Amino acid sequence: MSVLQLAAGQGLSDLQQKFVVALVSAIIGASATLLVHMLKARAEPRKRISWDSSFDPGFAAIDDPEIQEKLNVTYDDVDVKNIFSIKYRVSNTGNRAIKDQRFRFKFADGTQVLETYMSPTPEPELKVELERNSNPQEVIYKVGHLERDQNVHFRFVVAGDTADQWKAVPSNEEGDVEVEKKGVAQRKEDRMHIGPFTMSLFLFLTVPYSITSSMIPDGIAEALATITRFTFLGYMLFHLAPVARTLRDLFSKSEAARPGGDYNSVAHRGGTIVVVGDGGYIKGNVGVQPPDEED
Known part of the structure; x- marks a missing residue:
């Protein structure tokens, strides 16, 4: 009816x-x-890679030139200063498998690339390869096969005053692959x-x-x-x-965006004092008292 x-x-x-x-x-x-x-x-078919990264300094908090001159660090018998750890993670957040995706990591002149590795180690099915490259300031990886929700972690240990001037350049010969920072596309x-x-x-x-x-x-x-x-x-x-x-x-x-307390780092001969807010401080292995506490 x-x-x-x-x-x-x-x-x-x-x-x-x-x-x-x-x-x-x-x-x-x-x-x-x-x-x-x-x-x-x-x-709807969609190829998408989301990435996120971190750049962790080793000695950047010690900004007093006199103290920096006293630091002497070696990494695999190489003298280095301002050592950093870089982590770059990529994930397939689309709904299609991605093949032969390349990532070219470019580091500024003056940066020492001390170590290149992956942690955790990717499964063999992902076919991750470190490609040969004559440029010492570049590292190129190829990910042969990346299924939905799979991810790969690239790690670098670098040193030098220009270590923070690095970038990752993704490319894919097939094209039509969206590459955006994690969360942006969502x-x-x-x-x-x-x-x-x-x-x-x-x-x-x-x-x-x-x-x-x-x-x-x-x-x-x-x-x-x-x-x-x-x-x-x-x-x-x-x-x-x-x-x-x-x-x-x-x-x-x-x-x-709400205003909060200010944190300032002040280096002294015997160590470092972290000044918090309106003049409070935290001492760590300080051999000489702050000027305002000396008798």
């Missing part, structure tokens, strides 16, 4: 019957559109859900009320309003998680 026959059976006028049919058709169309959108979003996608979520919320609050206030008899109007509420509620639930993550990120940024 069609919607038109059901409406006629309720004793509705021709105008009311047409209104009910149009409304039911709109609800069914909206539900079908939501389902297609969800299936398409999951099935945040972009999450922000795209704000508009549809807001519209769904507006329709959820207004359309059912309009139906119950229309010329349709109360019983049918309430049934249609209930169906409409569930339809727009489904839209809202589909967009809810991305919108919640976006709001969480906004609140996190707001908290991080």
Whole structure:
């Protein structure tokens, strides 16, 4: 039995019957559109690599020239100063396998690349290779096969005043591979859900009320309003998680932007004093008292 026959059976006028049919058709169309959108979003091919990195200094906190001159560190019988550890992690955050992905790590002139290694060691199936390169300021890796959610960790030990001037250059001969910093792509996608979520919320609050206030008899109007509420509620639930993550990120940024205490590092002959806030300090192996505490 069609919607038109059901409406006629309720004793509705021709105008009311047409209104009910149009409304039911709109609800069914909206539900079908939501389902297609969800299936398409999951099935759309996407090659994406997300990366994050860290640069950890060894002696950068000791900034007094007289103390720096007293430091003498060797790494594998090589005299070094300002030693650093670099970590670069890549993950396949898309929904397709990625093949023959290269990463060229370029270090500035004057930087000593003391060690190149991977930790943890990648599985053989990933086919990670260190390619030969005549340029001592470059290191090139090739990842032969990276499935979804798999990751690779590159590690470097470097030294020199220009050690922080490094970069990773990804490339893929097949192309069509997105490479973005971890979280950036996800945040972009999450922000795209704000508009549809807001519209769904507006329709959820207004359309059912309009139906119950229309010329349709109360019983049918309430049934249609209930169906409409569930339809727009489904839209809202589909967009809810991305919108919640976006709001969480906004609140996190707001908290991080609040003014806090100042931390300053002051080096003395016998050690280092870390001045915290309004003049408090923490002493560690300090052989000479700070000037304001000397008798």
